[in-house]
Amino acid sequence: MKHNGTSTPASEDYLKTIYAHTEWQPEPITPSALAARLGIAPSSVTEMVKKLAAAGLITHVPYGPLSLTPVGLLRASAVVRRHRLIETWLVREMGYDWDEVHDEAEILEHSLSDRLLDAIDERLGRPAVDPHGDAIPAADGSVTARAGLVAAEAGPGLVGVVLRISDRDPVVLRGLARDGIGPGTVLALLGPGVVRLLNGSIRHLTDAEAASIWLDAEPTDEPRAESKR
Amino acid sequence: MKHNGTSTPASEDYLKTIYAHTEWQPEPITPSALAARLGIAPSSVTEMVKKLAAAGLITHVPYGPLSLTPVGLLRASAVVRRHRLIETWLVREMGYDWDEVHDEAEILEHSLSDRLLDAIDERLGRPAVDPHGDAIPAADGSVTARAGLVAAEAGPGLVGVVLRISDRDPVVLRGLARDGIGPGTVLALLGPGVVRLLNGSIRHLTDAEAASIWLDAEPTDEPRAESKR
DNA sequence: CAGCATTTTTAGGCATACCGAAATTATACG
DNA sequence: CGTATAATTTCGGTATGCCTAAAAATGCTG
Structure with missing residues (x-):
């Protein structure tokens, strides 16, 4: 056995x-x-x-x-x-x-x-x-997760700290890193795929980028929009 | 090609x-x-x-x-x-x-x-x-080697610093380490398979141990004894 | 609700890297 | 100098993990 x-x-x-x-x-x-x-x-x-x-x-x-x-x-x-x-x-x-x-x-x-x-x-x-x-x-398999919101699914007007960037696509990683976007960066969502950094610069996000960025942010005000498939 | x-x-x-x-x-x-x-x-x-x-x-x-x-x-x-x-x-x-x-x-x-x-x-x-x-x-393959003498082949009376201990046999390694013998240790060869440490303690070496220890030492005086097969 | 497209599985193959058993080669000794 | 012994190689086999091509199941759509 x-x-x-x-x-x-x-x-x-x-x-x-x-x-x-x-x-x-x-x-x-x-x-x-x-x-x-x-x-x-x-x-x-x-x-x-x-x-x-x-x-x-x-x-x-x-x-x-x-x-x-x-x-x-x-x-x-x-x-x-x-x-x-x-x-x-x-x-x-x-x-x-x-x-x-x-x-x-x-x-x-x-x-x-x-x-x-x-x-x-x-x-x-x-x-x-x-x-x-x-x-x-942890070694016992337990995970303490923080709630996050995928940038692609967040509404405009939202301001949040980048919690997580999926490491699946190295191109996305490098592109974001080059422009100073990484975990801890503060982003303001101006519209779908458009963000402003703290230093005032505007950055357009590709779909892949927007899908890779997770923001730590309260849903602006709407009562928790249903996330769509 | x-x-x-x-x-x-x-x-x-x-x-x-x-x-x-x-x-x-x-x-x-x-x-x-x-x-x-x-x-x-x-x-x-x-x-x-x-x-x-x-x-x-x-x-x-x-x-x-x-x-x-x-x-x-x-x-x-x-x-x-x-x-x-x-x-x-x-x-x-x-x-x-x-x-x-x-x-x-x-x-x-x-x-x-x-x-x-x-x-x-x-x-x-x-x-x-x-x-x-x-x-x-080195990265280019070059090696700066120091000459050493295997304890098993050295003559009694020799005193030397342990240059190297072959890591082939873990039992040998652990046994020597337990008794404080490692690279840098000073050993005096009293006879075949018998050494004295600096602290005065006497240690008998197994054949495997004696074959694993390399000493940094001038050959005592004899004109470079022929190492036997 | 039947046919077609998509997904999944089966079937047969390939490369790596190991094994034991049997054949072959080298060597050593009497 | 021939033969026994030891080392090496050859010969099938095994397990993993991948592949392509073809068959089968699923499920969507008209």
């Missing part, structure tokens, strides 16, 4: 990606979306999904979507924790900018021992948030 | 092990010794050796020993450089003891980018020697 030791870089990437998807939207991810995110063929996903389901890490009805079991969720959050702690370390101690850390973390997250990870965590003072503003799950 | 991109964790381990062997002894390594060192079957070595030879990294005549080509030597020294820089970093910054770093470095050496490695190197002040006393090859 061995303790299911299934954990490879590949399986960790699957779990992490499923987890990351759920962070954004409550709907479970489909196999094709997972394949697209991972950059692999759908048939490869089918194969791995069968293994992960057999290992009790995800649930999956044939031709249906995927979701993490409690055990899978714990595993996934451990990978995300690694990823984000590594990113934080790279920025705080190793001279990286917050828009440069993703690829390095993507590889290292599969290699660090628990001991080394904890040493890094301790050195950094057990941070709760990574350089993109993403919450770092 | 692609630039031969052959570099996997497995191939790096082969090259590193061949390199490390040559550091100890000038004779080229045999396939069976390599298999033993890597903990894999000889037939697996034959297979990989063919690939490495085809890639121009090693030379190999059938049923003969293995040696690195100039290109292979460069590749190997890069891996060893990674390994030893990582070990140094773990000890100097991450709270590891010098007898605990090997396994972690063994994995990380295949994962760090050149950029991160250089950031670590710079942070550490570009060290020339790792925590076991092993020389860290």
Whole structure:
């Protein structure tokens, strides 16, 4: 009765990606979306999904979507924790900018021992948030999330601090970083896709950019507008 | 005409092990010794050796020993450089003891980018020697080696500083570390396998220990005793 | 509510990297 | 100098993890 030791870089990437998807939207991810995110063929996903389901890490009805079991969720959050702690370390101690850390973390997250990870965590003072503003799950999988509002879905007139910038697209990251927009930046929304920085400069946001920026802001006044699909 | 991109964790381990062997002894390594060192079957070595030879990294005549080509030597020294820089970093910054770093470095050496490695190197002040006393090859593959004498082959009466302790056997490492013997320790050889520390305590060395300790010492007086096979 | 487009799965393949067993080669010794 | 022993290689096999192409299921739309 061995303790299911299934954990490879590949399986960790699957779990992490499923987890990351759920962070954004409550709907479970489909196999094709997972394949697209991972950059692999759908048939490869089918194969791995069968293994992960057999290992009790995800649930999956044939031709249906995927979701993490409690055990899978714990595993996934451990990978995300690694990823984000590594990113934080790279920025705080190793001279990286917050828009440069993703690829390095993507590889290292599969290699660090628990001991080394904890040493890094301790050195950094057990941070709760990574350089993109993403919450770092605790070792037990718990996450203290701050509520945020996607810039693309916020109404004009809103003023808020950038809470988080999704690190999915490096081009978006670099473009925003170049113009001084990052976690902590104060933005005023002038209209759809137009913002003003504190220094007065106006910046137009691409759709991808507006979808990547999360603002920490009370909904202006309307009684919590229904977020649309 | 692609630039031969052959570099996997497995191939790096082969090259590193061949390199490390040559550091100890000038004779080229045999396939069976390599298999033993890597903990894999000889037939697996034959297979990989063919690939490495085809890639121009090693030379190999059938049923003969293995040696690195100039290109292979460069590749190997890069891996060893990674390994030893990582070990140094773990000890100097991450709270590891010098007898605990090997396994972690063994994995990380295949994962760090050149950029991160250089950031670590710079942070550490570009060290020339790792925590076991092993020389860290420069980025161009050059090594500034200090001459040393294996304790097992040194004559009684000799007094010297421990230059290096081979990190091959963790049991040896831990045993010596526990009794305060490490790089920098001053030892007086009383007889074969018997040493006295500076604090006066006497320590018997196992054969494995005596073979792992390198002393920085002039040969006592005899005209350079012939080291025996 | 039937047909068609999309999604998912199946089936067969490929590359890496390992294994054990059997054949082959080299070497060493009597 | 021939033969036993030891080292090396060859030969099938296994597991992972990816692929393309084709089949099957789903579900949307007219």
